[in-house]
Amino acid sequence: MISQTAEYALRAVVHLAMHAEKPQTTRDIARATHVPVPYLSKVLQSLGRAGLITSQRGLHGGSALVKSPADLTIFEVVDAVDPLLRIRKCPLGLESHGSNLCPLHRRLDDAMATVEKSFQSSTVLELISEPGPSRPLCAVRCADEVLSGSFVTVSDIASGVGVAV
């Protein structure tokens, strides 16, 4: 339903949102997201092509989000790597149907429209700030963040201010 690629892209974006203090290397992201490096590299390329992240090579290089997590939706991330395919016209090519979808294809497209709408109204900031027992990508609370003191608060992220490590 939601492709593996889209889910991996969301993991990567969530990691970048949670580590806005500095660019993250592909290896950093892979370790946190449990995504194989070659697969992740392709996902990051797609996110870059869509203008959602910037990536720089070199010693202090890495990837970072272009937008604030408060302005970035799940929909934009999914759309960048594996778009939800809406049904715009009869998949059988029946000319008399055209864009007047029959009840079968109307139902299927309605389902996709519902998902699209839900993803358009969910921001990455919501994903990383909602209270609850589980935080994305983190075992209870990200142990390495707590240990290094690099934990970035939600208000830091919303205001685009990173916390120095």
Next chain:
Amino acid sequence: MISQTAEYALRAVVHLAMHAEKPQTTRDIARATHVPVPYLSKVLQSLGRAGLITSQRGLHGGSALVKSPADLTIFEVVDAVDPLLRIRKCPLGLESHGSNLCPLHRRLDDAMATVEKSFQSSTVLELISEPGPSRPLCAVRCADEVLSGSFVTVSDIASGVGVAV
């Protein structure tokens, strides 16, 4: 989002529901649904394994629905060939998350749950009986049905009575 296989299965089931008067050969179904025969054969095998259709070889053989279209849901058809994958536990394998999904995976699973619910509440009978300009698989109105006089009305289908050709 909705896989090609699931959409093909729905086309096949809709065709069988609209031609309840006699078993339909794979070639009949392929012609009406615009699905390649080898692909369709695999889809029909899956529908058969799931107990949604029966198939008989031989001169008067073919495939037919087991249930009335009024009792068969979109969900059952999709579930038979390419199930909607719900997220039951943390895809990263984080033990502390377990079945307490984080907001990322909760959002994704909620989207799938919405689609699942929508498909569970839609029957095949609804797909072939809803008024509107387009009828599934048919150019305006199925020309061959009109010509052969084999058009099966919705009340015939709902009551499980086929119309003799």
